[in-house]
Amino acid sequence: MKLRALLLLIPFGCGPVQQASREPHERHDSFVTWEAGLQAGARPTSPSAMPPRFDEGEAVESVVSPGGLFRIHFSRSGSNAVPAADADGSGVPDAVETVASAYDRVAAFYEELGFRLPPDDGWVGSDNGGDGRFDVYLVDFGGIADGAFRLDGCLEASSRCTGHMLQENDFAGYNYPSHDEAVDILASHEFFHAVQAAYHPGLGSVASEGTAVWASERYRPALDDLERFTAAYLSRPDRTLVLDPEGPAVSFSYGTSIYFQFLGERFGDGVVRSLWEESVVTPSVRWPVLVETALQRDWGADFDTAFAEFALWNLATGPRRAQGAGYENGEGYAPLSVAPRTLPVTEPSVRVAAASTRYFEVEGGMSSVTASFEPTEGEDAPAIHLLVAAVTPTQVLRVARADGVGTLSAHVDAEDATHVIVAVVDGRREGLGRYGRLCISGEDSGAPCAAVPPPDPDGGVELDGGVGGEPDGGVDAGPGGDLDGGADAGVPGEPPPPPPRDEGGCSSAPGGLTWALLLFLVAAFIRR
Numbered sequence: 001m002k003l004r005a006l007l008l009l010i011p012f013g014c015g016p017v018q019q020a021s022r023e024p025h026e027r028h029d030s031f032v033t034w035e036a037g038l039q040a041g042a043r044p045t046s047p048s049a050m051p052p053r054f055d056e057g058e059a060v061e062s063v064v065s066p067g068g069l070f071r072i073h074f075s076r077s078g079s080n081a082v083p084a085a086d087a088d089g090s091g092v093p094d095a096v097e098t099v100a101s102a103y104d105r106v107a108a109f110y111e112e113l114g115f116r117l118p119p120d121d122g123w124v125g126s127d128n129g130g131d132g133r134f135d136v137y138l139v140d141f142g143g144i145a146d147g148a149f150r151l152d153g154c155l156e157a158s159s160r161c162t163g164h165m166l167q168e169n170d171f172a173g174y175n176y177p178s179h180d181e182a183v184d185i186l187a188s189h190e191f192f193h194a195v196q197a198a199y200h201p202g203l204g205s206v207a208s209e210g211t212a213v214w215a216s217e218r219y220r221p222a223l224d225d226l227e228r229f230t231a232a233y234l235s236r237p238d239r240t241l242v243l244d245p246e247g248p249a250v251s252f253s254y255g256t257s258i259y260f261q262f263l264g265e266r267f268g269d270g271v272v273r274s275l276w277e278e279s280v281v282t283p284s285v286r287w288p289v290l291v292e293t294a295l296q297r298d299w300g301a302d303f304d305t306a307f308a309e310f311a312l313w314n315l316a317t318g319p320r321r322a323q324g325a326g327y328e329n330g331e332g333y334a335p336l337s338v339a340p341r342t343l344p345v346t347e348p349s350v351r352v353a354a355a356s357t358r359y360f361e362v363e364g365g366m367s368s369v370t371a372s373f374e375p376t377e378g379e380d381a382p383a384i385h386l387l388v389a390a391v392t393p394t395q396v397l398r399v400a401r402a403d404g405v406g407t408l409s410a411h412v413d414a415e416d417a418t419h420v421i422v423a424v425v426d427g428r429r430e431g432l433g434r435y436g437r438l439c440i441s442g443e444d445s446g447a448p449c450a451a452v453p454p455p456d457p458d459g460g461v462e463l464d465g466g467v468g469g470e471p472d473g474g475v476d477a478g479p480g481g482d483l484d485g486g487a488d489a490g491v492p493g494e495p496p497p498p499p500p501r502d503e504g505g506c507s508s509a510p511g512g513l514t515w516a517l518l519l520f521l522v523a524a525f526i527r528r
Contacts, residue, residue: 043128043137044073045137054080059076060074064100069107069134070100070103072096072136072138073129074093074096074137074138081169081170082169083095083170095170098180102184103136106191110192113273114273115273118162118195118197119155121135121152121163123153128152134165134191136164136165136166136167137164137165138167139168139169140168143173143174146168146171147168147186149163149164149166149194149197151163158200159198159283160198161198161201165191167183177224181224184223188216188219189212189216192212192215193208193212199276199279200280203287206243206252206256206287209256210255210256211272217257217261218264221329226257226261229251229257230317231255231334232252232255234334234336236337237311239356240353242286242430262313263306265328267306271294275291275294289429303427303428307355308427311357311387311425314357315396315421315423318330318333319393320335320394320395321396322395326396339360340362345440349376349435350438352384352424354431355427355429356426357423357426360421360440362419363419364391364415366442367443368412368415369388369422370388370448371449373409373438374436374437376436376437383404383427384434385402385425386422387410387423388400388401388423389412389423390412391419391420397416398412400412422438424438
């Protein structure tokens with residue numbers, strides 16, 4: 001067998017290096033809603049507090065942070081003891097000083113970005129940690145989590161809320177590179193929950209956890225929290241972005257940080273800040289509507305067209321890069337999961353949920369690959385997006401796209417591509433899942449996809465020039481496209497259960513074995 005044939009047998013999509021995913025920081029059980037958080041009980045210094053808490057009789061000390069904004073509570077012995085090292089001889093354990101300084105830096109950074117800080121807690125009653133400073137309690141989570149923000153109360157009905165923080169006391173047995181890095185991640189993540197509460201704490205886990213992970217990345221890009229959580233989203237891009245997951249799927253909320261990272265890189269930090277500012281103006285409105293309000297007002301964009309571009313950017317993650325547009329640090333993200341198919345492809349009933357993408361992958365190496373998507377008759381009329389990308393293991397070569405209502409078709413030159421990825425994107429921020437017929441064919445694969453009539457000049461969504469998309473057009477060198485159009489407000493209906501996860505692709509393994517096999521085959525070929 002020739003080396004080229006051997007290489008074609010290897011599923012390159014998962015790349016040689018992928019960081020292990022990370023477990024959620026918080027336990028999302030009874031505190032998943034802000035109302036429940038207010039009922040969490042006393043501070044962890046009280047025997048009646050919800051766990052984790054200090055043991056009865058445990059000697060609890062506290063110190064004020066250098067900047068004066070925080071009070072850190074800790075113990076030197078017992079199950080909640082912090083590491084005892086005190087290299088500077090200050091009398092305060094180094095671990096506590098690290099926490100105090102980290103929270104000072106985080107608060108100053110978020111204030112520089114224009115976010116409001118939580119009000120002091122001097123008004124919440126006698127159990128407020130001793131003064132109006134923001135309190136951080138270092139307690140042992142026992143490996144089930146490593147941090148939590150708990151609400152104490154709100155100065156207004158559902159705004160200007162404050163609370164206190166619980167943070168792991170020593171991070172022993174946790175998968176962090178160092179104690180200092182763990183503290184930076186938890187301080188930046190958990191304190192951003194306090195920042196959120198200063199606006200409106202009831203936007204749900206996607207907005208809450210997604211923007212908190214984004215905030216950690218924005219605070220210190222060298223931290224690996226966002227990178228490790230990207231797998232939770234990129235392994236399930238077919239899951240809707242606009243409904244909070246439940247149960248074991250809660251990691252998905254953390255993984256949605258990649259969406260807020262996209263918004264920040266594409267439009268600027270102001271989008272995320274505006275999301276929280278708008279939540280005060282209209283607290284009863286769901287977060288996707290708040291994002292769209294900000295995009296329309298300040299950037300001339302909308303949720304639908306921004307989501308379509310988000311789907312484009314996600315093609316260039318892991319080892320695969322795009323020229324020009326795309327994530328600045330996408331090589332550190334998990335690779336995108338795709339559903340492998342063999343040409344020609346006819347999928348009679350592909351379901352795509354609102355604010356989600358279905359990605360399919362076929363072999364390349366032929367002059368062109370064509371894809372078409374025909375919505376099921378009677379389905380909702382709003383626009384849908386079809387992307388056809390010629391790729392190699394390390395590069396997005398070019399992307400053709402079609403956007404609009406009705407049947408869409410696009411083709412891409414694929415002679416220099418190892419694979420072609422076809423994406424069906426529903427950028428709506430509300431609504432039930434939609435179905436349609438997907439066809440993918442290569443020039444030499446037979447069963448060509450039916451030709452699509454010219455689009456209605458009065459319909460469709462213009463993203464790449466050409467109303468309703470350009471069936472024969474393309475976008476070279478990665479994601480891009482103009483953003484325009486609009487969408488109606490509303491609350492999404494509950495979609496039907498998501499379809500079974502497609503087998504194959506990068507969904508189940510980081511790819512290390514694949515690359516080891518590749519090296520073995522190449523070495524064997526050379527020895528021959």
